[in-house]
Amino acid sequence: xxxxxxxxxxxxxxxxxxxxxxxxxxxxxxxxxxxxxxxxxxxxxxxxxxxxxxxxxxxxxxxxxxxxxxxxxxxxxxxxxxxxxxxxxxxxxxxxxxxxxxxxxxxxxxxxxxxxxxxxxxxxxxxxxxxxxxxxxxxxxxxxxxxxxxxxxxxxxxxxxxxxxxxxxxxxxxxxxxxxxxxxxxxxxxxxxxxxxxxxxxxxxxxxxxxxxxxxxxxxxxxxxxxxxxxxxxxxxxxxxxxxxxxxxxxxxxxxxxxxxxxxxxxxxxxxxxxxxxxxxxxxxxxxxxxxxxxxxxxxxxxxxxxxxxxxxxxxxxxxxxxxxxxxxxxxxxxxxxxxxxxxxxxxxxxxxxxxxxx
Numbered sequence: 001x002x003x004x005x006x007x008x009x010x011x012x013x014x015x016x017x018x019x020x021x022x023x024x025x026x027x028x029x030x031x032x033x034x035x036x037x038x039x040x041x042x043x044x045x046x047x048x049x050x051x052x053x054x055x056x057x058x059x060x061x062x063x064x065x066x067x068x069x070x071x072x073x074x075x076x077x078x079x080x081x082x083x084x085x086x087x088x089x090x091x092x093x094x095x096x097x098x099x100x101x102x103x104x105x106x107x108x109x110x111x112x113x114x115x116x117x118x119x120x121x122x123x124x125x126x127x128x129x130x131x132x133x134x135x136x137x138x139x140x141x142x143x144x145x146x147x148x149x150x151x152x153x154x155x156x157x158x159x160x161x162x163x164x165x166x167x168x169x170x171x172x173x174x175x176x177x178x179x180x181x182x183x184x185x186x187x188x189x190x191x192x193x194x195x196x197x198x199x200x201x202x203x204x205x206x207x208x209x210x211x212x213x214x215x216x217x218x219x220x221x222x223x224x225x226x227x228x229x230x231x232x233x234x235x236x237x238x239x240x241x242x243x244x245x246x247x248x249x250x251x252x253x254x255x256x257x258x259x260x261x262x263x264x265x266x267x268x269x270x271x272x273x274x275x276x277x278x279x280x281x282x283x284x285x286x287x288x289x290x291x292x293x294x295x296x297x298x299x300x301x302x303x304x305x306x307x308x309x310x311x312x313x314x315x316x317x318x319x320x321x322x323x324x325x326x327x328x329x330x331x332x333x334x335x336x337x338x339x340x341x342x343x344x345x346x347x348x349x350x351x352x353x354x355x356x357x358x359x
Contacts, residue, residue, distance in 0.1 A: 002021075013159070017161040019212065023163075024050060025056060027057045031097070036093055037096045039086070039087055039090060039097070039099070040064070040065040040099045041099070042101040042102050043068055046167075047067045071256045080112060083109070084116070092121070095121075103131055104127075108143070110123060111125070111156055112141040112156070115154050125158045126161075130183070134222060138236075140155060142154070147312075148251055149251060165208065168211060177297055178260055180214075181261035182264065185239070190333055199291045222239065237337055238327055241271055244324065245263075245267040246267030246268075247263070274328055281329070301353065310346065323340075
């Protein structure tokens with residue numbers, strides 16, 4: 001079975017990201033040790049499609065599974081507590097393993113549960129979305145608070161990421177759009193060639209080869225950054241390009257109204273809009289806007305309560321002393337952290353929405 005392997009270095013341990021086709025049937029062969037028991041966490045949609053496949057490749061006797069509802073709303077304290085309770089009832093111990101089978105929500109939630117169950121047990125990611133190429137790499141695990149996204153969490157790297165690209169064939173267009181927004185983000189903070197090559201992608205006619213290559217590039221970009229700054233004290237913040245407004249939109253509209261990546265796509269445009277003004281740069285706002293429009297991203301962002309949006313932007317984890325810190329671009333491949341005032345944000349939001357409406 002042919003696979004690509006990327007090793008990510010973290011302070012606690014190195015872990016492989018294994019990319020291939022059909023490898024969900026061979027999970028046991030990628031586990032580094034024997035576990036007393038295994039709990040697979042998945043959601044209703046993914047469980048119907050792939051849970052049986054993963055179970056068929058596990059030889060351990062004590063294998064349990066938990067199926068929770070799909071969607072961002074399950075990344076909550078209620079489901080965190082529910083999974084802790086199930087782990088206790090199933091008799092998991094410190095030599096047990098949790099497997100996150102699903103997208104970014106399942107990965108974040110399961111990883112946070114694993115990081116806190118008996119003060120931390122091993123977990124493995126089996127991503128089933130394009131979006132999860134981003135969230136499964138780097139060891140950030142979390143749940144949401146109703147006042148903001150990912151505000152309760154920790155840094156807890158998986159033991160491995162087993163990425164079966166066959167599972168991506170069942171994704172709908174909304175999920176494809178969501179995942180590609182994060183790939184575009186990685187390209188913007190990396191280099192112009194990668195960004196321009198990604199803009200040639202037609203999401204309605206995406207080939208498996210093209211997708212696998214883009215995933216490999218995106219993962220490598222993220223891996224390089226998280227290895228240099230594991231705990232987000234410096235350059236790892238650049239990975240939040242587009243997320244300051246994106247997270248605020250998600251919280252404002254209610255988690256799940258837009259896919260995470262769809263909200264981030266609007267946030268990316270907003271970051272370029274602000275960057276163009278602050279740095280007088282020839283940034284690719286128009287090129288990105290046209291690509292997003294051609295690929296059917298929902299760009300009709302309107303706000304009913306601007307102060308509520310600004311307040312939610314101020315809940316962002318990057319912020320210091322109640323000041324909004326945005327990730328902006330001096331040029332493609334040159335991200336920068338910039339502190340902006342509430343008044344500046346209000347001004348830019350008004351001009352940004354006006355720009356979108358004019359289109």
